[in-house]
Amino acid sequence: MLTGEASHPDIPAGPIPMPSAVPPQRPSDTPRTDTRPAEPDAGENDAAAEVSGSLSAPGFFDACENADDDSPIPDGKPVPDQATQGQLFETDPPPWELTVQEDVAVASVVFRDAPYGPYDYRIPAELRDRLHPGMRVHVPLGRRKRPTVGWCIETKLGNQTGKTLSDVAEVLDDAPLCDRPLVRLVTWMSHYYQSPAGQVFDALIPSSVRASAGTRERTYLSPAPASADESVVDALPAKQQRALRLLIAAGKPMTASQLMVHAECTAGPINALRKKGLLSEDTRREMTTSMPTRWQTSDGEKTETHELTDDQSNALGRITAALDSAAAKTLLLHGVTGSGKTEVYIRAIEHVVKFGRAAIVLVPEISLTPQTRGRFERRFASVAVLHSQMTPAERHFQWQRIRRGEVQVVVGPRSAVFAPLPRLGLIILDEEHDGSFKQDSQPRYHARKVAFARAQSLQIPLLLGSATPSLESWYATQSGHAELISMPSRVGNRPMPDVQLVDLRIKDERSRGGAISRQLHLAVNETLREKGQVILLLNRRGFATTIQCPSCGHVVACPDCEMPLTHHRDGGKAVCHYCDYTIATPPWCPECRFDGIRYGGLGTQKLEVEVKKRFPEARVARMDSDTMRRPGSHQKVLSAFRSGELDLLLGTQMIAKGLDFPNVLLVGVINADAALHFPDFRAGERTFQLVTQVAGRTGRGNRGGRVIVQTFSPEHMAIQAASRHDYLQFAEAEIANRRKFNYPPLGSVARIIIRGAVEDVTEATANSLLQRLESSRERLGAEVRLLGPAPPPIAKLRGKYRFHLLLQSLDPLQLGATIRMATKTFKIPEKDDVQYVIDIDPMDML
Numbered sequence: 001m002l003t004g005e006a007s008h009p010d011i012p013a014g015p016i017p018m019p020s021a022v023p024p025q026r027p028s029d030t031p032r033t034d035t036r037p038a039e040p041d042a043g044e045n046d047a048a049a050e051v052s053g054s055l056s057a058p059g060f061f062d063a064c065e066n067a068d069d070d071s072p073i074p075d076g077k078p079v080p081d082q083a084t085q086g087q088l089f090e091t092d093p094p095p096w097e098l099t100v101q102e103d104v105a106v107a108s109v110v111f112r113d114a115p116y117g118p119y120d121y122r123i124p125a126e127l128r129d130r131l132h133p134g135m136r137v138h139v140p141l142g143r144r145k146r147p148t149v150g151w152c153i154e155t156k157l158g159n160q161t162g163k164t165l166s167d168v169a170e171v172l173d174d175a176p177l178c179d180r181p182l183v184r185l186v187t188w189m190s191h192y193y194q195s196p197a198g199q200v201f202d203a204l205i206p207s208s209v210r211a212s213a214g215t216r217e218r219t220y221l222s223p224a225p226a227s228a229d230e231s232v233v234d235a236l237p238a239k240q241q242r243a244l245r246l247l248i249a250a251g252k253p254m255t256a257s258q259l260m261v262h263a264e265c266t267a268g269p270i271n272a273l274r275k276k277g278l279l280s281e282d283t284r285r286e287m288t289t290s291m292p293t294r295w296q297t298s299d300g301e302k303t304e305t306h307e308l309t310d311d312q313s314n315a316l317g318r319i320t321a322a323l324d325s326a327a328a329k330t331l332l333l334h335g336v337t338g339s340g341k342t343e344v345y346i347r348a349i350e351h352v353v354k355f356g357r358a359a360i361v362l363v364p365e366i367s368l369t370p371q372t373r374g375r376f377e378r379r380f381a382s383v384a385v386l387h388s389q390m391t392p393a394e395r396h397f398q399w400q401r402i403r404r405g406e407v408q409v410v411v412g413p414r415s416a417v418f419a420p421l422p423r424l425g426l427i428i429l430d431e432e433h434d435g436s437f438k439q440d441s442q443p444r445y446h447a448r449k450v451a452f453a454r455a456q457s458l459q460i461p462l463l464l465g466s467a468t469p470s471l472e473s474w475y476a477t478q479s480g481h482a483e484l485i486s487m488p489s490r491v492g493n494r495p496m497p498d499v500q501l502v503d504l505r506i507k508d509e510r511s512r513g514g515a516i517s518r519q520l521h522l523a524v525n526e527t528l529r530e531k532g533q534v535i536l537l538l539n540r541r542g543f544a545t546t547i548q549c550p551s552c553g554h555v556v557a558c559p560d561c562e563m564p565l566t567h568h569r570d571g572g573k574a575v576c577h578y579c580d581y582t583i584a585t586p587p588w589c590p591e592c593r594f595d596g597i598r599y600g601g602l603g604t605q606k607l608e609v610e611v612k613k614r615f616p617e618a619r620v621a622r623m624d625s626d627t628m629r630r631p632g633s634h635q636k637v638l639s640a641f642r643s644g645e646l647d648l649l650l651g652t653q654m655i656a657k658g659l660d661f662p663n664v665l666l667v668g669v670i671n672a673d674a675a676l677h678f679p680d681f682r683a684g685e686r687t688f689q690l691v692t693q694v695a696g697r698t699g700r701g702n703r704g705g706r707v708i709v710q711t712f713s714p715e716h717m718a719i720q721a722a723s724r725h726d727y728l729q730f731a732e733a734e735i736a737n738r739r740k741f742n743y744p745p746l747g748s749v750a751r752i753i754i755r756g757a758v759e760d761v762t763e764a765t766a767n768s769l770l771q772r773l774e775s776s777r778e779r780l781g782a783e784v785r786l787l788g789p790a791p792p793p794i795a796k797l798r799g800k801y802r803f804h805l806l807l808q809s810l811d812p813l814q815l816g817a818t819i820r821m822a823t824k825t826f827k828i829p830e831k832d833d834v835q836y837v838i839d840i841d842p843m844d845m846l
């Protein structure tokens with residue numbers, strides 16, 4: 001899937017189902033999601049295997065019980081290379097062959113491109129001790145024996161395929177890039193998300209690690225045994241003798257250039273010594289620098305350790321009990337904004353670290369919250385912070401530290417769930433409802449679900465924390481799959497801020513020609529006068545969100561996506577927020593040449609202009625993905641805001657997350673409905689989360705705080721509940737809504753997006769995929785509802801027409817099996833140029 005397909009940076013995405021049961025892993029039916037022809041596969045019989053394999057076999061986690069032992073991946077039945085032909089002629093091998101065959105060491109290998117494997121290869125004797133699961137290999141693939149890089153997922157004794165295996169040609173890694181539990185996680189993800197295992201490995205192991213970024217090979221010279229013979233050394237020409245004696249005297253290996261400097265000679269004498277066999281060589285891969293970290297750690301907050309509140313110590317007690325029980329328990333810490341969740345995480349990790357174990361803390365993009373980062377770095381001796389602005393060399397350096405076991409805490413975004421800590425004891429997801437935990441390209445995984453799988457297989461607790469938990473996690477506490485821990489009040493018994501709704505339908509409430517209502521205007525003035533700080537939320541970036549001709553009605557749209565372009569004032573650009581297509585904003589209508597084109601709709605840039613005009617004294621900063629492009633820019637703005645150099649911060653949802661500034665006395669929400677009327681069953685949930693979270697940024701100090709929410713739908717349940725900080729009311733009402741349609745968390749949803757250059761060919765492909773889904777559903781007897789194909793709200797993206805199919809079921813196993821069976825042999829003729837993407841537990845329907 002193209003990155004950017006679901007990149008709606010200003011639209012918060014929602015949550016994902018809590019797995020209550022997870023399908024078994026069967027590495028043999030790695031899915032295919034592209035149009036290339038697949039290798040021959042086992043055909044009809046496999047369909048039957050699919051039924052029993054996916055619908056009745058024990059779950060993945062049964063298979064993963066002994067995560068530490070070295071047993072091969074359970075239930076693996078690799079499809080042998082070119083199996084079908086061989087099977088025509090061969091029956092059981094004769095017994096004498098059996099003994100020989102059993103002695104054959106075999107590696108199962110998967111690939112990132114089709115055919116995806118797994119296929120079995122013989123491990124030649126000289127590679128037997130070197131090859132382990134989690135390493136990359138070179139193997140010959142296909143009839144042409146094309147040399148291909150693959151990942152070894154299993155090594156075993158005995159060739160079960162009944163035919164001659166090709167040899168592994170080369171082992172590419174000195175040590176496994178992931179340990180066995182992580183290899184098992186790969187095969188589970190590949191199965192559950194229907195994404196080739198080779199591609200899952202690529203998501204798991206950063207490209208900087210695969211490419212050994214920031215390292216180079218260096219060859220070290222030391223005296224060879226032959227140089228111990230004095231007479232030999234004495235007989236050498238002067239320069240050679242000098243160099244060799246220096247090396248012997250040094251007592252440690254040197255590179256050729258070091259030795260040249262030392263011995264004040266050229267390369268000649270050293271090469272001569274080499275040729276005479278008087279030097280031995282040793283090549284190592286080394287980091288080129290000792291890693292300087294480019295980011296300061298602090299945003300200006302002081303270190304504080306607090307006496308825990310009663311809520312906090314109760315929460316900590318329940319978490320340490322789970323840690324001590326060494327069970328794979330899922331805990332949901334529901335603590336209102338400002339209840340001190342971070343302190344609880346830190347204490348829980350201290351408990352973990354005491355026993356020599358380590359923790360992972362997943363956060364929505366860390367560069368947005370330098371504060372969180374600072375809190376962890378100040379409290380632990382060895383923290384690895386992973387974030388999107390690291391260089392490849394930094395990333396690789398941190399990864400190596402983590403793998404060597406030098407790190408107590410890893411803090412990072414969703415991909416940090418794969419951090420290769422050797423003694424992981426706890427995984428925490430902070431702001432667990434956040435949409436950034438779902439990846440919108442292959443493999444389309446959700447970090448919460450992967451964290452759950454990893455925690456289960458290692459038998460360690462998973463701690464989810466939020467003031468506005470996803471309904472999936474909430475429902476899990478209601479159905480007994482997770483334990484609920486509540487922190488219903490703020491630290492220091494500070495009250496929740498007062499929320500006032502401004503009904504924008506009433507004309508008097510609206511301001512003439514502006515975005516800021518009379519009440520909000522007054523409140524900002526008052527706050528500034530009291531030397532308090534203000535946060536204003538508007539979840540749309542750009543200046544104007546539509547460019548329309550008032551004469552002919554033409555809307556300037558992206559030629560590739562057909563979505564309206566957003567006018568950006570800096571540079572006078574019109575930009576597609578879906579694909580980044582950019583043109584100069586046309587000064588007149590491109591259709592009818594009318595010169596008086598109108599910029600409608602409100603973005604953060606326009607709001608900034610209005611704010612500066614209304615409050616000329618205020619020092620204002622804007623925070624959105626346009627102003628925050630440069631590394632470190634969040635930190636700069638946030639430290640300035642903390643130190644009081646700024647009075648007013650306005651921006652998109654990135655200012656709604658996790659910030660803790662005691663002097664913020666007013667939060668204004670410019671338009672609470674922006675996301676409410678999206679064609680998505682999570683629209684209400686996202687609105688509730690966003691309003692509650694941003695409202696929670698105030699009243700965090702001793703001076704109190706208040707919130708003004710402007711809305712066209714003040715009676716909407718999500719906005720009502722948010723205005724009362726009433727999560728329970730919201731959750732109960734929303735669960736009842738979802739129950740009517742079996743939407744998550746009550747049922748499971750999957751989405752298949754079909755895209756192609758020609759509209760009717762794309763639609764026809766979607767229809768034939770639908771037929772296949774219908775017939776698999778019938779063969780499996782699966783209770784799955786099929787909807788579509790229909791054009792999604794974004795019906796065209798980057799020049800491709802799009803259709804989608806939705807699948808719904810109460811049983812995620814049946815849902816997965818239906819798709820797997822339908823797509824297993826589904827091939828789209830190359831000339832059609834149509835691709836499809838499977839999205840299990842999709843987070844948006846756009």
Ligand SMILES: Nc1ncnc2c1ncn2[C@@H]1O[C@H](COP(=O)(O)OP(=O)(O)OP(=O)(O)O)[C@@H](O)[C@H]1O
Nearest residue numbers: 306307308309337338339340341342343491658660
């Ligand atoms: N026991 C305590 N006593 C006093 N202050 C505390 C205590 N625990 C935490 N704090 C302070 O309370 C503030 C809020 O804590 P924190 O930012 O962890 O809240 P939170 O629950 O994560 O809120 P949000 O969900 O809004 O991010 C912080 O400034 C923190 O230093």
Ligand SMILES: [Zn+2]
Nearest residue numbers: 558561576579
């Ligand atoms: Zn576009």
